[in-house]
Amino acid sequence: MAPSLEEPIQPVDDALDSHLRKQPALKAAPPEHCPGPESEQAGKQDACAGCPNQAICASAPKGPDPDIPIITERLSGVKHKILVLSGKGGVGKSTFTTMLAHAFASNAENVVGVMDTDICGPSIPKMMGVETETIHVSSTGWEPVWVSENLGVMSVQFMLPNRDDAVIWRGPKKNGLIKQFLKDVEWGEMDYLVVDTPPGTSDEHLSVNSFLKESGVDGAVLVTTPQEVSLLDVRKEIDFCRKAGIPILGLVENMSGFVCPKCTHQSEIFRPTTGGGRQLAKDTNIPFLGAVPLDPRIGMSCDYGESFFDNFGDSPACEALRDVVRNVAEVLGMKGEDVLPLDD
Amino acid sequence: MSLQDIKHIALVLSGKGGVGKSSVTTQLALALSLQGHNVGVLDIDLTGPSIPRFFGIESAKVRQAPGGWLPVQVHDGQEASDKTNGHHENGQEKNSQSGHGALYCMSLGFLLANRGDAVVWRGPKKTAMVRQFLSDVHWGPLDYLLIDTPPGTSDEHISLVETLLKSATPEQLAGAVIVTTPQAISVSDVKKEINFCRKTSVHVLGVIENMAGFVCPNCAECTDVFSKGGGKAMATEFEVPFLGSVPIDPMFIRLIEEGKAPVYPEGTVVDGQDMHQNGEKSEVGDEGLLVEKYARCSLCPVFAGIVRGLVDNINVTAG
Ligand SMILES: Nc1ncnc2c1ncn2[C@@H]1O[C@H](COP(=O)(O)OP(=O)(O)OP(=O)(O)O)[C@@H](O)[C@H]1O
Ligand code: SF4
Ligand code: SF4
Ligand SMILES: [Mg+2]
Numbered sequence: 001m002a003p004s005l006e007e008p009i010q011p012v013d014d015a016l017d018s019h020l021r022k023q024p025a026l027k028a029a030p031p032e033h034c035p036g037p038e039s040e041q042a043g044k045q046d047a048c049a050g051c052p053n054q055a056i057c058a059s060a061p062k063g064p065d066p067d068i069p070i071i072t073e074r075l076s077g078v079k080h081k082i083l084v085l086s087g088k089g090g091v092g093k094s095t096f097t098t099m100l101a102h103a104f105a106s107n108a109e110n111v112v113g114v115m116d117t118d119i120c121g122p123s124i125p126k127m128m129g130v131e132t133e134t135i136h137v138s139s140t141g142w143e144p145v146w147v148s149e150n151l152g153v154m155s156v157q158f159m160l161p162n163r164d165d166a167v168i169w170r171g172p173k174k175n176g177l178i179k180q181f182l183k184d185v186e187w188g189e190m191d192y193l194v195v196d197t198p199p200g201t202s203d204e205h206l207s208v209n210s211f212l213k214e215s216g217v218d219g220a221v222l223v224t225t226p227q228e229v230s231l232l233d234v235r236k237e238i239d240f241c242r243k244a245g246i247p248i249l250g251l252v253e254n255m256s257g258f259v260c261p262k263c264t265h266q267s268e269i270f271r272p273t274t275g276g277g278r279q280l281a282k283d284t285n286i287p288f289l290g291a292v293p294l295d296p297r298i299g300m301s302c303d304y305g306e307s308f309f310d311n312f313g314d315s316p317a318c319e320a321l322r323d324v325v326r327n328v329a330e331v332l333g334m335k336g337e338d339v340l341p342l343d344d
Numbered sequence: 345m346s347l348q349d350i351k352h353i354a355l356v357l358s359g360k361g362g363v364g365k366s367s368v369t370t371q372l373a374l375a376l377s378l379q380g381h382n383v384g385v386l387d388i389d390l391t392g393p394s395i396p397r398f399f400g401i402e403s404a405k406v407r408q409a410p411g412g413w414l415p416v417q418v419h420d421g422q423e424a425s426d427k428t429n430g431h432h433e434n435g436q437e438k439n440s441q442s443g444h445g446a447l448y449c450m451s452l453g454f455l456l457a458n459r460g461d462a463v464v465w466r467g468p469k470k471t472a473m474v475r476q477f478l479s480d481v482h483w484g485p486l487d488y489l490l491i492d493t494p495p496g497t498s499d500e501h502i503s504l505v506e507t508l509l510k511s512a513t514p515e516q517l518a519g520a521v522i523v524t525t526p527q528a529i530s531v532s533d534v535k536k537e538i539n540f541c542r543k544t545s546v547h548v549l550g551v552i553e554n555m556a557g558f559v560c561p562n563c564a565e566c567t568d569v570f571s572k573g574g575g576k577a578m579a580t581e582f583e584v585p586f587l588g589s590v591p592i593d594p595m596f597i598r599l600i601e602e603g604k605a606p607v608y609p610e611g612t613v614v615d616g617q618d619m620h621q622n623g624e625k626s627e628v629g630d631e632g633l634l635v636e637k638y639a640r641c642s643l644c645p646v647f648a649g650i651v652r653g654l655v656d657n658i659n660v661t662a663g
Contacts, residue, residue, distance in 0.1 A: 018466075032472035088392055089361010089495040120359060120496030126532070168497050168540055171467040199361050200391065202498055203467060228601055229366075232459065233392045240462035 019175065019210040020068055024060035028052040029170070038062070071182045072215040074141075077189040078113070080332060082249065083212060083220040085241070087233025089199040091225045092254040094123035096292075096321075097196040100221075101128075103325040103340055104192045105151040110339070113144060113193040116155035117181070117208045119174055124196055128153045141186035152190075156181045171203030178204055182211055200237045209244060218332055219247035221289065225255045226276035234277075238284050249331045250287035252324055253277030255294040287331055290324035293317050346412060347478065347512050349485040350384070352658050354549060355504070355520040357540070359533030361495035363525045364554035367600075368590070369492040370398040372521070372654070374638045375647035377444045379655075381487035382421060387451035388474050388504055389494040391463045396453035398600055400634055406454040412480035416454055419633050421446035444635050450481050471503040478507050497540050505544045518658040519547030521587065524575060525555045538582050549657050550585035551575055552650060557591035559642045562609060585657055588650040593643050604630050605637040615645035 021038035030037060033047035042048070043058025051057075075081065084100070086093040097114060105112040116124035125131040128147055135158045136143045142159075144152030159181055169177075187193060195212065198204040220241055224234040234251070241248050253276055281288035293316055326336030347353070356369045366389070373383045387395035396402045396416075404416040424443035452473070453459070465473070483489065494500055508517050520541050524534045534551060541548050553575025579586035595606035605628055608619040619642045628636045638644055 029471075030466075030468045032468050034466070034468050036466065088394075090363055091361075120498070123360075168502060168543060170499050170502060174498070199495060200462075202391070202494070202496065204498075206464065227597060229394050229397050232394070232397060235460040236392070236462045239460055240464070243462065 019207045020065050020214060022061060022063055022065050023172065024053075024056050026053045026056060026172075067179055067183055068211065068214050071179070071211050074183065074185065075187060075193070075212075075215045078187055078193045079190065080192045081195065081212065081215070081217040082192065082328070082332075083195045083197055083209070083217055083246070084223060085197055085200060085209075085220045085237055086223045087200045087235070087237040088224075088230050091223050091230055092292075093199070093223045094118070094127060094196050096221075096223050096252060096254060097124065097194050098127045099321050100325055100328065101151060101192070101194045103322060104194070105148065107339060107341070108150060110191045111150050111189065112152070113187055113190045114151070114153045115185070115187075115193055115195045116153070116157065117178055117204070118196055118198045119156055119160070119177065119204060120198065120202070124153065125155045125157055130155075133158075138186070141184045143186055152187075154181075154185045154187075174202075174204050175207040178207055179211065200233065200240065209246060213244065213246055217246065219249040221249050221328060222251045222286075223254055224251060224277050224280070226253055226291075231277070231280050234280065235284070238286065248286045249328060250289040251277050251281045252289045253291040256291035257293045287327070289327040289331070290320055292320040292324065346481050346483055347489070347516065350483060350489045350512075350516060351487050352518040353489045353491065353508065353512055353516050354518045354654070354658070355491045355493060355546065356523060357493055357501075357520050357537050358495055358523040359497075359536045360524075363495075363523050364590075365495070365523050366394045366398055366492050367596070368521070368523050368552055368554060369395070369490050370600075371590075371638070371643060371647045372651060373447060373488075373490055374635050375644065375651040376488050376490075376655075377419075377447045377635055378639060378644070378648070379651060380424075380443060380445050382445040382485065383447050384415060384483045384486045384489045385447070385449045386477055386481070386489060386491045387449065387453065388477060388491060388500050390452050390465060390470055390473060390500060392494065393451045393453035395449055395451045395492055399447075399449055400600070400603060401449065402453070402459065404454055406450065409482055412482050413450065414482055415448035415450040418447040418449055419444070419635055445487065447635065448483065448486075450477060467499040470499045474500055474503040475507050478504075478511060497536070501540070505546060509545075517546070518661060519549040521549050521654065522551045522584075523554055524551060524578075526553060526574060534578060535582070538584060547661055548584040549654060549661075550587035551579045552587045553589045555592045556589040559591050559593040559595065559608070559612065559614075561594050585653070587653050588646060590643060590646055590650075593641065596641055596643050599634075599637055599641060603634075603637075605632065606641045608642060612642060614642045615649065617645050 018036045018038050023038050026037055030053065031047055031051055035041045035045045035047060037053060037057045040062055042060070043054050048054050048057065084093050084097045101112050101114045104110050114124060114128060130145045130147060130153050133145045135145065142154065144154040146152050156178060159177060197208050222234055222237055224230050238248065256276065277291065278288050322340055325340050329336045329339035356365050358365045369385060373385050376383045385395055387393045396404065399418050401416055401418060406416060407414045422443045452463070491504065493504065522534055522537045538548060556575065575589060576586045595608065598604050599606055607623045610620045612619040623640050626640050628640060
């Protein structure tokens with residue numbers, strides 16, 4: 001077989017759209033050139049000849065996914081929905097989500113939620129200290145776990161049968177679980193919902209973003225680290241957001257420099273050889289929300305599910321994070337100090 | 345059949361992203377090459393391929409050959425120079441003069457028109473691409489093929505393992521190396537990967553703990569390359585081999601990002617080797633091959649050890 005690379009990449013809007021349509025239940029894996037079982041041509045194209053699903057696809061009703069309005073309804077009581085996205089894994093997306101939520105919640109007047117949609121990364125329940133909680137299911141849906149008076153968490157992990165097992169599922173099955181999660185969790189009235197998303201390398205990434213986009217998100221905060229390996233992926237993510245019509249609130253650079261705990265020498269672990277996040281933000285014309293230095297204690301707090309803000313409130317990393325949060329608030333059209341009053 | 349002439353195939357896995365799979369894959373390849381093996385690296389991270397960047401070959405393009413693709417060559421094999429010409433007096437210079445095996449890479453990155461483009465593919469297309477990478481790349485004879493994967497376990501992994509179980513012999517498919525970092529979160533993640541391997545009957549070759557300890561570029565006061573995290577205990581608990589701990593080395597990143605040969609402050613000793621002196625003696629400048637510059641990196645002796653353990657494990661498994 002000669003390698004074929006014609007039209008290798010599916011257009012982003014088309015890919016997003018396909019997640020928003022009814023998905024018929026297939027009896028076999030679709031072949032390589034499948035037009036998409038949800039598409040108008042399903043069951044009728046050349047690729048469909050001989051596909052075991054042909055009869056199902058050809059006769060399945062086409063049209064928008066009826067679950068989308070249900071998801072939108074579930075989230076209608078939430079004033080601000082913020083997606084946290086990254087191109088690469090491990091840049092600190094979950095850490096940042098947790099921080100952002102704790103920061104919003106440090107003002108007692110805000111009701112804040114954290115929604116964790118990452119099936120593969122078990123971080124949020126651990127970071128928020130709710131790993132062992134059992135989830136309350138009422139007649140109207142699943143209820144978030146309350147970490148404090150005004151901070152609730154719900155993770156798609158809670159819906160998995162066994163948390164130590166790898167989820168060895170192909171995309172459609174994972175997407176189904178995520179949809180279930182979005183449909184069933186009862187968020188109620190909230191000021192902020194911060195959404196930790198699967199890394200921009202997965203199929204789940206697409207489905208989460210397409211479902212939430214429909215429900216009206218304020219926009220996405222992109223997280224990166226300063227080195228080019230990571231910036232490379234965030235560029236793809238910016239391209240993705242633009243094509244998908246998801247507003248970009250701004251870019252945060254995490255792990256910018258490392259202050260040694262022994263001496264005060266600051267090392268740049270992840271060197272910003274191509275100008276780092278700041279330069280990239282400038283080049284791509286998006287707001288730069290700030291740079292957060294690497295502090296080993298952030299990792300430690302996260303491991304034990306404690307709030308870094310409560311424990312090490314005066315560390316430089318905390319200061320930087322608070323600035324970022326204020327900047328996010330400003331981008332959302334509020335006054336930074338109202339969301340997170342300046343210390344005096 | 346493109347896998348036919350490959351002796352051993354090893355996957356590099358991690359549950360969590362950003363723990364250093366690609367950098368571990370890169371260094372395993374460099375270390376194997378430095379020990380004289382011919383190595384191929386296949387990057388099946390289709391949406392975030394970083395192998396081209398790690399090997400500094402981002403602008404390279406894959407060439408078509410009848411019925412397939414030719415991988416991109418990072419460097420040619422080279423006999424140790426003291427075999428070919430025995431005329432250097434100082435045995436200590438051996439480090440910079442010794443030979444290495446050939447190194448090739450294949451990645452979707454080489455096929456993209458624009459490096460900043462978002463890659464959005466349906467599952468079936470990903471599956472087809474992974475299969476094609478396994479069937480249509482003309483690797484030629486290789487001692488080791490290392491496969492870098494995206495984080496987690498999704499379409500790419502399932503297709504990869506399915507295809508390998510079908511098209512590689514059990515002797516060829518050596519198993520998987522699992523990468524983690526000392527943070528508890530990523531250790532709990534390893535459990536998942538081990539479970540994945542058990543379920544798919546892929547042998548676990550061992551666990552590598554990355555980002556444990558720190559090689560300070562400023563002075564050697566508290567450079568701690570063997571600060572152990574939970575990796576070893578965890579490996580024991582799960583009865584899988586522990587291959588070693590790898591510290592964070594900013595000089596490694598500088599090497600990858602800027603192509604600069606690593607230099608270390610006085611007193612930086614790794615695995616009995618004085619990295620500071622090694623650097624001073626070495627004739628390899630910033631223009632040298634990546635593999636030659638890597639020989640000056642503090643992580644090189646660390647990976648030399650890891651690779652020896654890995655090769656042993658593979659040979660035991662292969663019988
Ligand atoms: N031991 C180390 N010393 C210094 N830097 C490291 C080390 N390990 C990894 N890094 C750096 O950390 C970053 C993330 O590593 P890498 O890209 O290998 O992770 P990954 O697991 O492949 O990520 P992804 O899941 O997104 O594919 C890279 O910039 C890499 O250079
Ligand atoms: S019948 Fe056509 S649309 Fe349906 S799964 Fe098969 S190839 Fe895809
Ligand atoms: S090794 Fe020296 S410079 Fe580096 S952190 Fe320790 S004391 Fe500071
Ligand atoms: Mg990688």
